[in-house]
Amino acid sequence: MYDPQLATIARTLSEISFPKKFAVEICADCNLTCAMCHQPTMKRPKGKMPFELWKKCADQIAATSPSTECWFSFCGEPLLEPDLLLRILAYGKSVGLRSLNLNTNGVLLSPELAGPILDSGVNLVVFGIDGFSRDTYERIRVGGSRDRLYANVEYLLAARRARRTGPEIQVQFIEMDENEHELEAFCAYWLERGATLKVRNKLSWGGRFETPLCLPPEDRIPCPWAITMMHVFWDGRVPRCSGDTEGEECAGNAWEEPLAVLWQRLGLYRDHHLKHHFDQLPVRCQNCKDWMTGAAKRIRPGETIR
Numbered sequence: 550m551y552d553p554q555l556a557t558i559a560r561t562l563s564e565i566s567f568p569k570k571f572a573v574e575i576c577a578d579c580n581l582t583c584a585m586c587h588q589p590t591m592k593r594p595k596g597k598m599p600f601e602l603w604k605k606c607a608d609q610i611a612a613t614s615p616s617t618e619c620w621f622s623f624c625g626e627p628l629l630e631p632d633l634l635l636r637i638l639a640y641g642k643s644v645g646l647r648s649l650n651l652n653t654n655g656v657l658l659s660p661e662l663a664g665p666i667l668d669s670g671v672n673l674v675v676f677g678i679d680g681f682s683r684d685t686y687e688r689i690r691v692g693g694s695r696d697r698l699y700a701n702v703e704y705l706l707a708a709r710r711a712r713r714t715g716p717e718i719q720v721q722f723i724e725m726d727e728n729e730h731e732l733e734a735f736c737a738y739w740l741e742r743g744a745t746l747k748v749r750n751k752l753s754w755g756g757r758f759e760t761p762l763c764l765p766p767e768d769r770i771p772c773p774w775a776i777t778m779m780h781v782f783w784d785g786r787v788p789r790c791s792g793d794t795e796g797e798e799c800a801g802n803a804w805e806e807p808l809a810v811l812w813q814r815l816g817l818y819r820d821h822h823l824k825h826h827f828d829q830l831p832v833r834c835q836n837c838k839d840w841m842t843g844a845a846k847r848i849r850p851g852e853t854i855r
């Protein structure tokens with residue numbers, strides 16, 4: 550079966566000299582143990598990113614490609630380190646980075662933090678929510694409080710509305726068997742309150758989680774994650790891709806080598822992807838379904854849900 554959305558994505562993929570997206574692991578720990586996430590079983594050491602490491606990365610990104618999307622989250626919750634996060638955002642802004650994106654479970658984004666976050670210059674805040682009812686939310690987002698999170702998001706939306714300016718605020722819904730019956734109510738609720746909906750497929754995180762995605766090998770496209778995105782762990786190590794959450798296939802360390810050199814080293818894998826030499830990719834790529842994830846659907850207030 551031919552997947553037209555993946556075919557469209559594939560046409561956008563080509564070799565690039567610097568990543569379009571850069572994921573920064575501010576903190577490799579989390580306050581939740583979500584059912585669809587690798588974080589709760591992660592074995593590598595937990596820690597937080599030294600500010601000096603971020604400065605080193607931010608200076609290079611600003612000098613090479615200030616439009617690179619910087620995503621402040623990878624294997625952990627950035628708001629466990631709110632002061633560090635705010636410092637990191639402020640520095641990114643000061644050196645001219647144009648796309649600062651926060652991805653959070655939102656449980657710790659309290660009303661007290663809403664002002665500093667809105668003042669930080671962050672361009673986008675994405676809340677991982679995945680449930681409308683308390684029961685569904687708390688079964689997926691284990692350890693989170695649905696009512697507290699909903700209150701936090703609503704407070705941030707209202708504070709942004711009062712200022713008449715501020716970052717885009719997205720509420721993310723990862724479609725799963727456990728929550729698909731709540732998608733419609735979720736969408737209606739948040740669109741009415743001025744949030745953008747982000748609905749996406751579930752990741753397999755390097756093949757470790759079941760997903761409903763299932764495409765035949767002949768439909769395989771180069772993995773968009775590998776072609777566009779680079780990640781740095783809190784200790785500076787750069788994993789091969791988003792599926793390499795334990796850092797078993799690291800390209801090197803951002804403390805020791807320039808980001809452009811590390812990206813170039815990962816070019817060996819991108820070359821296999823782009824030439825469709827999928828059998829030459831590491832074993833993880835043979836089991837991982839994340840190349841099938843496709844683009845998230847985004848619906849902004851006032852737009853029609855198709």
Ligand code: SF4
Binds near residue numbers: 586625654
């Ligand atoms: S909040 Fe995010 S990082 Fe933490 S367990 Fe859930 S999905 Fe994973």
Ligand code: SF4
Binds near residue numbers: 834
């Ligand atoms: S398909 Fe391969 S490159 Fe893509 S995320 Fe999975 S393991 Fe990484």
